Amino acid sequence: MLVNKELCIGCGLCIPYCPVSAITIVNKKAVIDQDICTECGTCGRKNIVKCPTSAFYDREDVTKHPRSIRKFFSDPTATHVETKVPGRGTEEVKTNDVTGRVDKKHYGIAIEMGRPSVAASYRDVEKMTMALAKFNIEYEPCNPIKFLFEDEKKGTLTKDALEQRVISTIIEFNVEKDQLVPVLQTILETGQTLDTVFSLDLIARFNNPTKMPEIPELLELGLEPRPNNKINLGMGRPLKEA
Amino acid sequence: MSHSLHRRGSKCSLKDDFVLLVTPAVNINHKDSGPKLWKILNIVTEVGPNNIGSYETGTIYTGVTIDDIRNNMPETPRVRCCFDSKDSMFEVLKRIKEEDLGLSITVSGLNDDILDMCQELDIKPHSVNYSFGIHGATEKLPPEEVLEVLTMCGHGMISKNLVAKAIDQVKRGKKTPHEAAVMVAQPCVCGIFNVSRAEKLFSKYIEK
Ligand code: SF4
Ligand code: SF4
Numbered sequence: 001m002l003v004n005k006e007l008c009i010g011c012g013l014c015i016p017y018c019p020v021s022a023i024t025i026v027n028k029k030a031v032i033d034q035d036i037c038t039e040c041g042t043c044g045r046k047n048i049v050k051c052p053t054s055a056f057y058d059r060e061d062v063t064k065h066p067r068s069i070r071k072f073f074s075d076p077t078a079t080h081v082e083t084k085v086p087g088r089g090t091e092e093v094k095t096n097d098v099t100g101r102v103d104k105k106h107y108g109i110a111i112e113m114g115r116p117s118v119a120a121s122y123r124d125v126e127k128m129t130m131a132l133a134k135f136n137i138e139y140e141p142c143n144p145i146k147f148l149f150e151d152e153k154k155g156t157l158t159k160d161a162l163e164q165r166v167i168s169t170i171i172e173f174n175v176e177k178d179q180l181v182p183v184l185q186t187i188l189e190t191g192q193t194l195d196t197v198f199s200l201d202l203i204a205r206f207n208n209p210t211k212m213p214e215i216p217e218l219l220e221l222g223l224e225p226r227p228n229n230k231i232n233l234g235m236g237r238p239l240k241e242a
Numbered sequence: 243m244s245h246s247l248h249r250r251g252s253k254c255s256l257k258d259d260f261v262l263l264v265t266p267a268v269n270i271n272h273k274d275s276g277p278k279l280w281k282i283l284n285i286v287t288e289v290g291p292n293n294i295g296s297y298e299t300g301t302i303y304t305g306v307t308i309d310d311i312r313n314n315m316p317e318t319p320r321v322r323c324c325f326d327s328k329d330s331m332f333e334v335l336k337r338i339k340e341e342d343l344g345l346s347i348t349v350s351g352l353n354d355d356i357l358d359m360c361q362e363l364d365i366k367p368h369s370v371n372y373s374f375g376i377h378g379a380t381e382k383l384p385p386e387e388v389l390e391v392l393t394m395c396g397h398g399m400i401s402k403n404l405v406a407k408a409i410d411q412v413k414r415g416k417k418t419p420h421e422a423a424v425m426v427a428q429p430c431v432c433g434i435f436n437v438s439r440a441e442k443l444f445s446k447y448i449e450k
Binding site: 040045092094095099102168197200204211212213230 | 354429
């Protein structure tokens with residue numbers, strides 16, 4: 001995003017709205033740090049940040065590779081050029097009752113890099129995917145991050161991607177039940193080396209409809225689920241029971 | 243993405259916070275799902291959500307009405323919205339079940355409350371997406387009282403500085419908790435930010 005200096009009156013109204021603090025006032029004009037800006041679009045939304053002079057405008061290359069990577073992983077209203085799917089992830093648990101993507105023999109894992117509030121560079125994302133390479137992970141085919149790998153087996157990302165920063169990006173895959181603990185251990189250890197945060201999701205299947213699925217081995221890792229989660233009610237048809 | 247997951251806060255502050263998502267699955271039951279989604283949208287708007295929006299128009303806190311949102315929805319609308327009571331969430335689920343439409347429904351909220359509703363309605367939950375918290379460089383996170391507000395927008399559109407500003411304005415009597423909650427809700431473009439909950443969270447800053 002850019003600011004038209006002719007129009008900006010330096011009122012500062014926009015500053016608190018930027019989720020990554022990319023906007024500052026320099027010589028009485030708003031300036032956006034282009035390395036920090038994730039192209040989320042918030043400052044330019046006229047019904048939200050009511051810039052009195054409509055001074056925000058898009059960079060010419062915002063929908064062109066590689067700047068587009070920022071946009072498509074940061075602006076929820078943008079549709080991804082490669083997958084044509086809006087959003088940063090997939091249908092994950094939302095349609096699991098009919099897709100059966102996570103069956104009873106597996107768990108689904110998602111590592112939401114940069115979430116909440118910190119944002120993420122793909123250099124940090126690559127640290128995680130390289131650390132996971134030893135598990136021969138098959139990443140979720142519909143997740144747009146698939147298009148950013150240089151070598152998926154090694155977990156390396158393209159040079160273009162490594163230069164980008166986004167609000168958040170999701171590393172998403174399934175694991176066999178007996179792989180869960182070592183995979184999570186690796187994720188938590190790698191987390192200690194990152195310059196950002198991540199939110200950790202785990203998809204599990206219900207065995208008993210009146211009781212939340214239990215995964216006792218996670219307590220050993222100091223992991224306890226929050227009391228509030230996202231539940232697929234199994235109302236989709238045709239239902240995948242397996 | 244799992245934008246309704248990872249809402250922070252105490253169990254007590256999360257008890258009146260539910261997000262409903264209805265998702266047709268591509269290549270499975272997506273075709274002809276438009277009329278079914280409209281039926282659900284009608285149920286939702288009759289019961290009355292706390293927040294709802296669409297990318298076409300914005301949310302009900304950015305100057306449009308539910309009717310504007312409905313009138314500008316595409317043929318296959320997205321249904322995602324939030325409710326601020328268990329009663330209204332229950333009513334919506336009951337009516338969706340009666341319609342028996344066969345679309346995937348997910349609800350985010352306290353496990354105990356969702357399981358209660360399922361039992362009462364004879365719904366058998368299929369899968370859960372668990373939130374196992376925040377890890378990594380957690381020293382970079384804003385304080386918990388800011389996080390519990392901004393995590394109500396899972397796309398990360400709400401800035402920590404905006405929440406801090408809202409808290410400060412409530413403390414100084416420049417905004418009511420409701421005005422502050424609406425200001426913070428606006429950047430959430432999907433309309434799953436719970437304004438009633440934010441209002442309650444901000445009320446504690448009113449100088450006595
Ligand atoms: S809101 Fe508009 S006029 Fe005010 S500082 Fe920001 S860009 Fe400039
Ligand atoms: S587009 Fe988003 S990240 Fe960039 S300056 Fe505007 S609000 Fe900040």
